[in-house]
Amino acid sequence: MANSFGELDKLRDEVLTGRLSRRSVLKRATVLGLSAPLIASLLAACGEDEQGGDAPEPTAAGGGAAQATATMADEEEEPTEAAGEPTDASTEPTEASAEPTEAEADAEPTEAVDAGPRGGSGLLRLFYWQAPVILNPHLANGTKDFHASRVVYEPLADWDANLQPILQLAAEYPSVENETLAEDLTWVEWRLREGVKWHDGEDFTAEDVVFTYEYIVNEENATTTSGRYQTIESVEAIDDYTVRVNFTAPTPAWYDPFVTSEGIILPQHVFADFQGAESRNAPANLAPVGTGPFMVREFRPGDVVLYDLFPDYWDPGCSTVRRG
Numbered sequence: 001m002a003n004s005f006g007e008l009d010k011l012r013d014e015v016l017t018g019r020l021s022r023r024s025v026l027k028r029a030t031v032l033g034l035s036a037p038l039i040a041s042l043l044a045a046c047g048e049d050e051q052g053g054d055a056p057e058p059t060a061a062g063g064g065a066a067q068a069t070a071t072m073a074d075e076e077e078e079p080t081e082a083a084g085e086p087t088d089a090s091t092e093p094t095e096a097s098a099e100p101t102e103a104e105a106d107a108e109p110t111e112a113v114d115a116g117p118r119g120g121s122g123l124l125r126l127f128y129w130q131a132p133v134i135l136n137p138h139l140a141n142g143t144k145d146f147h148a149s150r151v152v153y154e155p156l157a158d159w160d161a162n163l164q165p166i167l168q169l170a171a172e173y174p175s176v177e178n179e180t181l182a183e184d185l186t187w188v189e190w191r192l193r194e195g196v197k198w199h200d201g202e203d204f205t206a207e208d209v210v211f212t213y214e215y216i217v218n219e220e221n222a223t224t225t226s227g228r229y230q231t232i233e234s235v236e237a238i239d240d241y242t243v244r245v246n247f248t249a250p251t252p253a254w255y256d257p258f259v260t261s262e263g264i265i266l267p268q269h270v271f272a273d274f275q276g277a278e279s280r281n282a283p284a285n286l287a288p289v290g291t292g293p294f295m296v297r298e299f300r301p302g303d304v305v306l307y308d309l310f311p312d313y314w315d316p317g318c319s320t321v322r323r324g
Contacts, residue, residue: 133301136285137264138216138223146261148305152199152290155263156190156209157255165255169193169204169265169291171241174254185250190258192241196314198267199289206237209258211268220276225262232257265291 011028014020020028022043132148133141140146156170165173171193174180180189196204213235216223233248245257257263270289274282286299291314294307 131302132299132305134285135288135296135299135305136266136282137261138212138221138225138266139280139285140224140261149264149288149290150261150292151294151307152288152292152296153264153266154290154292155260155265156192156258157263158260167193169196181254185247185252185254187244187246188254189238189242189244192243193314194241196291197312198270198291199295199310200267200270201312202267202269204265204267204291205240206243207240208265208268209243210235210237211272212258212264212266215266215271215275218275221279228262229257 011020011025025043026039128144128147130142130144132145134145135149135152137146137149137153140149154168157168157173158166160166167173169192170190172178172180172191174188174190176183180191182188190209192204192206192209198204213229213232215221216226216229217232231247231249231251231253233246236244236246238244245254247254258265267284267289270284271282274284286301288296293310293313293315295310297306297308299305
């Protein structure tokens with residue numbers, strides 16, 4: 001693709017003089033092979049697109065084009081899709097997770113914001129340089145795989161843009177005041193959300209969290225997320241909906257395990273028989289069974305993923321979104 005300084009100067013001049021819409025800028029920038037930061041600066045300098053709304057903002061770029069599409073409409077409408085053909089906005093979003101400082105980790109969870117009825121926002125399209133190749137986040141090969149898995153699976157909690165906790169499978173954020181966090185930071189207890197179902201109808205319980213830890217640290221599984229769990233001595237189920245994480249020493253980053261994309265919980269009943277040499281052969285690596293708002297309808301690695309809404313998702317009607 002051409003990427004001459006002359007073409008870039010011409011594009012910049014057209015943007016500054018208001019002759020191009022955001023949509024046109026995305027198309028031209030993609031043809032020129034411009035980096036995501038440069039595309040973002042050009043988009044910031046132009047107005048709304050010809051449809052009357054802003055085009056998607058690009059973030060970090062990768063290397064070959066792929067498209068992802070997600071349904072935020074009825075189950076009868078188009079499913080989520082991740083395709084491997086170039087599009088007019090082929091940039092890869094950076095992972096939207098950040099680790100908080102010790103002080104920020106004590107903050108209260110972010111309140112939900114009303115977003116209307118579930119499925120009422122129409123079709124969502126995500127654009128990637130590459131299509132996902134696996135849907136087991138603990139065997140993921142990159143951000144593309146984490147993102148494709150994240151709408152199917154969930155961690156105990158995540159972080160919003162201001163590094164405030166967002167509860168997912170956890171029902172309460174741990175604290176010393178609630179007696180769920182040791183004053184010396186040697187252990188933490190997570191109280192889990194009750195009534196959560198896996199996509200196959202099985203109940204989510206503390207045993208799934210314990211299993212996920214054992215799966216991750218099993219060296220024969222060669223997981224890509226094991227580094228985040230090296231400070232843990234043991235994980236135990238106190239009851240069906242309480243998990244205690246014991247650390248090898250006082251751990252200021254006690255909130256790190258089981259949080260964000262690297263903290264996604266796997267179903268014990270699905271993965272228990274696929275350990276060691278069999279870990280790469282688990283059918284659920286390509287046909288995942290999660291607790292998230294979407295279920296996988298079809299997955300062709302490196303090509304396309306189709307998702308459907310999960311009707312029994314724990315967030316009633318999925319009528320709220322949490323900033324992050």
